Amino acid sequence: QITLKESGPTLVKPTQTLTLTCTFSGFSLSTSGMSVAWIRQPPGKALEWLAIIYWDDDKRYSPSLKTRLTITKDSSRNQVVLRLANLDPLDTATYFCAHPTDVYGEGLSWGQGTLVTVSS
Amino acid sequence: SSELTQPPSVSVSPGQTVTIPCSGDILRSRFACWYQQRPGQAPALIIYQDNQRPSGIPERFSGSNSGSTATLTISGSQPVDEAEYYCQVWDSSVVVFGGGTKLTVL
Numbered sequence: 001q002i003t004l005k006e007s008g009p010t011l012v013k014p015t016q017t018l019t020l021t022c023t024f025s026g027f028s029l030s031t032s033g034m035s036v037a038w039i040r041q042p043p044g045k046a047l048e049w050l051a052i053i054y055w056d057d058d059k060r061y062s063p064s065l066k067t068r069l070t071i072t073k074d075s076s077r078n079q080v081v082l083r084l085a086n087l088d089p090l091d092t093a094t095y096f097c098a099h100p101t102d103v104y105g106e107g108l109s110w111g112q113g114t115l116v117t118v119s120s
Numbered sequence: 121s122s123e124l125t126q127p128p129s130v131s132v133s134p135g136q137t138v139t140i141p142c143s144g145d146i147l148r149s150r151f152a153c154w155y156q157q158r159p160g161q162a163p164a165l166i167i168y169q170d171n172q173r174p175s176g177i178p179e180r181f182s183g184s185n186s187g188s189t190a191t192l193t194i195s196g197s198q199p200v201d202e203a204e205y206y207c208q209v210w211d212s213s214v215v216v217f218g219g220g221t222k223l224t225v226l
Contacts, residue, residue: 107168
C-alpha cells in the first residue's frame with residue numbers, strides 16, 4: 001500500500017523560504033522509474049504542478065516557479081524535500097506530494113496535503 | 121507548454137448522466153487521467169489511461185479520449201459525486217492539469 005504524508009510549517013512570513021517534507025512508504029525512490037511530485041492548490045483555486053524528482057535524481061520544475069524551487073530526495077529515509085524561496089502571500093496554498101503509480105498508468109497517488117499560510 | 125481546458129462548472133440531476141470534457145492538443149498523443157476532489161480532501165484517481173478505473177472506483181465512472189478531447193462520464197449520478205474533477209496528462213515528464221470542473225448534483 002502506497003502512502004505519502006506532507007509535513008512542515010503552517011505559517012511562514014513573506015520573503016522567507018518554505019521547506020516541506022514528503023515522507024512515503026510502499027515504494028522506493030531507489031527503484032528505476034520511481035518518482036515523487038509536488039503540487040499545490042491555493043484556496044478555492046485549481047491544482048498547480050510544482051516539481052518532480054526521479055529515482056536517478058533527474059528533476060523538473062514548473063517554468064513559472066523554477067527560479068524559486070528546489071527539490072531533493074533522501075532515498076534511504078523515504079523522503080522528498082521541497083523548498084520554495086522568497087515567499088509571497090500568493091504562495092498560500094495546500095501543498096500535496098504525489099507518486100505516479102505504475103500499476104495505474106502513472107496516475108497519481110496523493111498525500112493528504114498540508115496548508116501553508118504566508119503572512120506577516 | 122501544454123494546456124488542458126475544462127468547463128468551470130456542470131450540473132446534473134440525480135440518476136442522470138453527465139459528461140465533463142477536457143480539451144487540448146496534447147490529448148491527441150497522450151493518455152488522460154481524471155481525479156475527483158471533494159471539499160477539504162486530496163484529489164483521488166478515478167480514471168487512468170483514458171478509460172481504466174482503479175480498483176474500488178464505481179462502474180458509473182467511465183472515460184474516453186478522441187481527437188483532442190478527453191471525456192469523463194458519470195452514469196446515474198449520485199449526490200455523493202458532487203465534487204471538483206480534474207483531468208491530467210504527462211508532457212515530457214511534466215504534469216499538466218486542467219483547470220477543474222465543479223460538478224453539482226441537484
